[in-house]
Amino acid sequence: MTMTTIQTAPIDGQKPGTSGLRKKTRVFMGQHYLENFVQAIFDGIGGVAGKTLIVGGDGRFYNDTATETILRMAAANGAAKVIAGQNGLLSTPAASHLIRSMKTDGGIILSASHNPGGIDEDFGIKFNMPNGGPAPESVTNAIFDVTKTIETYQIYNGDTVDLSTLGHSALGEMQIEIVDPVSAYVDLMQTLFDFPAIKAMIASGTKIRFDAMNAITGPYASAIIEDLLGATKGSVVHGTPLPDFGGMHPDPNPTWAHELMDEMMGSDAPAFGCASDGDGDRNMIVGPNCYVSPSDSLAVIAANATVAPGYAGGLKGVARSMPTSAAVDRVADALGIECYETPTGWKFFGNLMDDGRVSLCGEESFGTGSDHVREKDGVWAVLMWLNIMASTKKSVPQIMQDHWEKFGRNYYSRHDFEAIETDKADAMITALRGKLAGLSGQTFGTLTIETADDYSYLDPVDGSTSAHQGVRVVFKGGARFVVRLSGTGTSGATMRLYAEKLDMTNFNQDPQVALADVLSVAHEIIQTEAFSGRTAPDVVT
Numbered sequence: 001m002t003m004t005t006i007q008t009a010p011i012d013g014q015k016p017g018t019s020g021l022r023k024k025t026r027v028f029m030g031q032h033y034l035e036n037f038v039q040a041i042f043d044g045i046g047g048v049a050g051k052t053l054i055v056g057g058d059g060r061f062y063n064d065t066a067t068e069t070i071l072r073m074a075a076a077n078g079a080a081k082v083i084a085g086q087n088g089l090l091s092t093p094a095a096s097h098l099i100r101s102m103k104t105d106g107g108i109i110l111s112a113s114h115n116p117g118g119i120d121e122d123f124g125i126k127f128n129m130p131n132g133g134p135a136p137e138s139v140t141n142a143i144f145d146v147t148k149t150i151e152t153y154q155i156y157n158g159d160t161v162d163l164s165t166l167g168h169s170a171l172g173e174m175q176i177e178i179v180d181p182v183s184a185y186v187d188l189m190q191t192l193f194d195f196p197a198i199k200a201m202i203a204s205g206t207k208i209r210f211d212a213m214n215a216i217t218g219p220y221a222s223a224i225i226e227d228l229l230g231a232t233k234g235s236v237v238h239g240t241p242l243p244d245f246g247g248m249h250p251d252p253n254p255t256w257a258h259e260l261m262d263e264m265m266g267s268d269a270p271a272f273g274c275a276s277d278g279d280g281d282r283n284m285i286v287g288p289n290c291y292v293s294p295s296d297s298l299a300v301i302a303a304n305a306t307v308a309p310g311y312a313g314g315l316k317g318v319a320r321s322m323p324t325s326a327a328v329d330r331v332a333d334a335l336g337i338e339c340y341e342t343p344t345g346w347k348f349f350g351n352l353m354d355d356g357r358v359s360l361c362g363e364e365s366f367g368t369g370s371d372h373v374r375e376k377d378g379v380w381a382v383l384m385w386l387n388i389m390a391s392t393k394k395s396v397p398q399i400m401q402d403h404w405e406k407f408g409r410n411y412y413s414r415h416d417f418e419a420i421e422t423d424k425a426d427a428m429i430t431a432l433r434g435k436l437a438g439l440s441g442q443t444f445g446t447l448t449i450e451t452a453d454d455y456s457y458l459d460p461v462d463g464s465t466s467a468h469q470g471v472r473v474v475f476k477g478g479a480r481f482v483v484r485l486s487g488t489g490t491s492g493a494t495m496r497l498y499a500e501k502l503d504m505t506n507f508n509q510d511p512q513v514a515l516a517d518v519l520s521v522a523h524e525i526i527q528t529e530a531f532s533g534r535t536a537p538d539v540v541t
Contacts, residue, residue, distance in 0.1 A: 001158030003076045003172065007151065008032045014040065014147035016140040018345035020126020022112045025062050028123045032153075037143075038070055039153035041108065041127050042077050044143035045135075048105070049078035054098045054128075056090025056181060057110025058216040058279040060117030061243040064088045066110050066125070068161045075174035076154035082174065085181035088163050089241065091216045091280030093369070093377035094185040096132035100373065101184065106130050111279035114251035114366075118244035133350030133374030137466075182219050185379075189224060192310030192372060193383045194390065199229045201390040207270035210236045210382065211260040214246035217276040220379050229386075250277050252284035252366055252378070253541045254291060265289055272389065272396060276378035282366040283378035285385055287396020293511075293541075295325035295412050298362035300403050301384050302331040305360060307391035308384060310372070317358040319349050322455050322470055323482045323498045324364040325410040334407070343457045343469035344484070350374045351461040364414060364498065366541075401507065408504040411514040415537035416486075417495040417528065425485055425493035428531035432471055432483060435525065439473060444521040447475045455482075473525065478502050481522040495532065497522055512540070 014021060014037050021037055028034050042048045055070050057063040067088035074082050083102060084090075090098070092109055099107045112124035127135045127143070135143075156172055169176045202208065208231045212218035218239030225231045237259075238246060249256040252275035264273040264286040273286035285292040292300070302318050305311040317338035320328050332339035340358060342348035346369075349361040353371040362368040367376030368384075388399065420428075439452040455469040470484035479501040486494040499518040503509070512519075529535055 001156045001172065003154060003156050005152050005154055006032070006035065008036055008153055010148050010150055011036055015144045016126065018134065018347065019113060020109070020124050020134075022115065022122060022124035025117075025119050025121060025123040028062060028066070034066055034069055034125070035073065035153045035155065036147060036150055037125060038073050038108070039077075040143045040146035040150060042073070043146045044139060045106065045127065047077065048074055050080050051105035052081040052083065052102075053079060054083050054090070054095055054102070054104050054107030055088075056085035056095050057088060058091070059087075059089050059241040059243065060112065060123065060245070060278065061119050061121070062123050063110050063243070064163060066123075067163060069155070070108055071161050071171060071176060072156040073154060075171040076156050079174050081177065083177045083179055084163060086164065086166055086178050089181045089216065091181070091185070091220060093281055093373050093375045093380065094181060094220070096128060096373035096375040097185055097188055098179070099128055099130065100132040104130065109279070113279050114277040114282055116245065116249050117278065121244070128374075131350060131354055131374050134345070134347045136347050137464075182223050185220060186223050186228070188372060189380065189383055190228075192380070193308050193387045195228060197390040198383070198386045201386070202229055202231050206272065206389070207232070208235045209260060209263060209270045209273045211252070211257055211273075211275040212236055212239045213248050213250040213252065213257065213275060213277065214238045214240060214242045215250040215276065215278045215280070216241050217280040217379055220280065221276070224379065224383070245278065252277050252282050253539065254284075255539045255541070257284055260284075260286065261291070272386065274382045274385070276382070277366070280378050281369075281376040283368060283381040284366055285381070285396070287400070290397040290400060292396065292400060293325070293412055294362065294364050294366045294368065295320075295327050295410060296400065296403070297381065297385070298324065298360075298368055299327035299331050299407065300388070300399060301368065301381070302328050302335070302360055303403060303407075304388045304392070305384070308387045311359065311370070315359040316356060317352070319352050319358045319361040321345075321363040322457075322472070323414075323484065323496070324362060325412040325500050326502070327407065327410040327412075328362070330407045340460075343455070343466050346375055348457070348459065348466075351459055355461045357461075364412070404507040408502055409507045410500055410502050411509065411511045412498070412500045413511045413515055414541045415497045415499075415519070416539040416541075417497070417532060417534050418538040419492035420495055420532045420534070422493050424531055425495055428495070428526065428528070429471070429483070429485060431531070432526055436471065439525070444524065445517060447479065447517060447521055450474050450476045473522070475518070479518050481518055483522070483526060495528075497526070497537070
């Protein structure tokens with residue numbers, strides 16, 4: 001094999017967001033596109049000469065080719081070693097764990113998370129820091145700066161790299177280690193949860209349905225839930241990772257995990273249902289005729305975490321993203337621990353965890369995790385719920401009713417308006433920001449606005465400020481709505497509208513009914529239809 005310097009030129013639009021760079025797969029397959037961005041990662045982090053990296057991804061189309069390209073480029077740039085998942089596979093939390101446990105200099109994760117996969121769908125790439133968490137804005141900005149000036153990249157050409165065989169090899173002077181993508185993660189989970197108690201509960205007749213959505217968590221769930229915990233073979237469905245996710249949209253919410261929802265809402269539902277996403281960092285929890293919102297899931301886990309051996313000593317603190325409901329806030333208050341509110345993006349939680357301030361964190365977008373890694377972790381959340389069920393001897397519906405009786409219910413919903421033309425979405429948010437100063441005191445039906453602002457966050461650890469993180473409108477009595485544009489899609493803009501209202505007495509309403517007045521006022525203020533032409537959301541969670 002020979003090392004080659006390739007002449008190239010900047011390619012527009014390679015600015016990474018909070019979850020790295022996401023584009024259509026065919027864009028990444030274009031001439032120099034992937035290579036330019038990988039070289040920009042290497043240069044943006046100060047080079048990789050002498051460094052050790054983790055590389056792996058969720059197995060979507062182009063994952064294997066991209067993994068081999070990264071290995072070739074790492075070798076040409078002087079990396080000492082790359083540790084890659086067998087066949088290029090690694091869930092995002094498993095990659096975070098390997099970065100931390102093997103004390104590497106970071107890692108490159110190939111995924112577009114919950115977005116569809118395939119040659120005509122989505123692909124993504126991001127760099128995670130030595131702490132195992134997503135790169136902060138200072139690093140992503142440095143990477144972006146390189147993409148705007150890049151002239152060359154280095155790569156080894158020649159024979160193919162064997163990603164299928166476990167063990168050690170070399171590429172030039174660089175060592176390559178191909179590892180089982182599942183085993184180290186499974187070992188970690190066994191240190192955190194009471195596997196014997198969960199196994200006994202399952203043996204007593206508790207039936208489980210885990211929908212892996214033909215994505216990366218299938219092998220992890222099969223190894224843990226079926227092989228170690230003894231659930232019946234077939235408890236994990238859609239368990240084989242496929243390049244196009246079998247045509248599924250690997251987003252664990254009631255809209256896209258509709259097969260699971262139909263089963264769990266049916267007459268012969270299993271005791272526990274769950275799903276995870278493309279790269280394994282998200283989760284959805286469902287009981288028989290009982291959907292658990294991610295915000296409620298975070299609160300329940302916070303209230304019961306000490307039943308799991310890894311958290312028996314208590315939580316240091318908790319954190320939630322600003323759009324996530326305040327359900328966990330009241331749990332933290334009851335426990336006498338700090339509750340932090342951050343912008344959306346796991347990197348903000350990483351700072352708090354690295355500083356020893358929080359043990360548990362979560363986002364309304366189906367992401368929950370703890371300080372065992374520096375990413376949200378879908379399988380971890382599923383095991384925590386199973387541990388809570390095994391310890392309390394309660395069903396999912398009973399756990400939720402008991403929780404609401406103690407803390408009240410935060411009725412909560414997120415409405416996604418997807419692929420809005422970017423200029424229209426920007427104009428909508430700009431107009432909304434222009435109204436904020438005059439909204440306080442205005443009354444809409446029975447709702448009176450108490451405060452309205454454009455959320456800004458001062459990081460208590462590093463002192464950095466993150467502005468324009470979402471528009472908040474809070475009504476007297478605590479009901480509120482939040483509006484922000486999401487950066488997780490690959491075309492246009494997604495407007496996310498979040499609505500919340502606390503009820504201390506009536507726990508069994510349909511959330512859409514309970515929140516109807518808040519949502520109506522929100523659309524009146526935002527002027528959603530006037531700007532976007534939309535009258536209804538694409539996804540409701």
